[in-house]
Amino acid sequence: KAGVTQTPRYLIKTRGQQVTLSCSPISGHRSVSWYQQTPGQGLQFLFEYFSETQRNKGNFPGRFSGRQFSNSRSEMNVSTLELGDSALYLCASSKDLAGGSDTQYFGPGTRLTVL
Amino acid sequence: GEDVEQSLFLSVREGDSSVINCTYTDSSSTYLYWYKQEPGAGLQLLTYIFSNMDMKQDQRLTVLLNKKDKHLSLRIADTQTGDSAIYFCAERGPNTDKLIFGTGTRLQVFP
Numbered sequence: 001k002a003g004v005t006q007t008p009r010y011l012i013k014t015r016g017q018q019v020t021l022s023c024s025p026i027s028g029h030r031s032v033s034w035y036q037q038t039p040g041q042g043l044q045f046l047f048e049y050f051s052e053t054q055r056n057k058g059n060f061p062g063r064f065s066g067r068q069f070s071n072s073r074s075e076m077n078v079s080t081l082e083l084g085d086s087a088l089y090l091c092a093s094s095k096d097l098a099g100g101s102d103t104q105y106f107g108p109g110t111r112l113t114v115l
Numbered sequence: 116g117e118d119v120e121q122s123l124f125l126s127v128r129e130g131d132s133s134v135i136n137c138t139y140t141d142s143s144s145t146y147l148y149w150y151k152q153e154p155g156a157g158l159q160l161l162t163y164i165f166s167n168m169d170m171k172q173d174q175r176l177t178v179l180l181n182k183k184d185k186h187l188s189l190r191i192a193d194t195q196t197g198d199s200a201i202y203f204c205a206e207r208g209p210n211t212d213k214l215i216f217g218t219g220t221r222l223q224v225f226p
Contacts, residue, residue: 106160
């Protein structure tokens with residue numbers, strides 16, 4: 001079974017631009033979560049989606065948004081990029097943790113560099 | 116509040132046991148996890164424990180949970196150089212997939 005895939009793996013943007021990152025969960029998984037990893041702040045939760053609905057959201061500004069499609073694939077968008085948005089963005093999928101004891105599996109991440 | 120703490124660094128000799136510690140604050144946590152991250156890679160799930168358990172063993176890995184003190188530990192037996200990585204503990208509350216991660220412990224294994 002293929003793992004969680006994220007595209008692109010690396011991205012370089014300039015301040016003020018916007019970016020869209022994509023995540024394809026493991027087949028059969030309906031829950032997708034996004035995390036931001038930086039050296040200063042560590043791993044921080046961005047959003048959680050289940051069945052195309054945002055179920056939970058972290059403490060990030062409105063420039064960060066996301067969505068989930070009917071096939072469970074998810075995208076996140078960051079508008080008006082700032083230097084501090086440079087980070088590794090990780091996507092994770094599960095069947096549905098909130099419903100039970102399942103575990104969350106992570107993709108390799110997208111490394112975003114903002115210049 | 117949401118705060119998960121780990122020591123930053125641990126250095127062990129190859130063949131010895133490693134113990135990585137974690138303290139968390141949310142008493143409603145249902146599951147606690149250990150993830151491993153190698154350079155340039157995503158997070159690899161190592162093991163997890165349900166909050167009503169106090170120990171779980173999986174091959175070289177032993178997880179101990181002290182719910183009263185909100186303390187979690189990961190013991191790696193016979194540590195190998197391939198175990199060198201950053202280890203994160205994480206907690207999850209009820210009715211959510213959201214994980215709160217610790218600061219990460221960098222494990223260095225020397226020959």
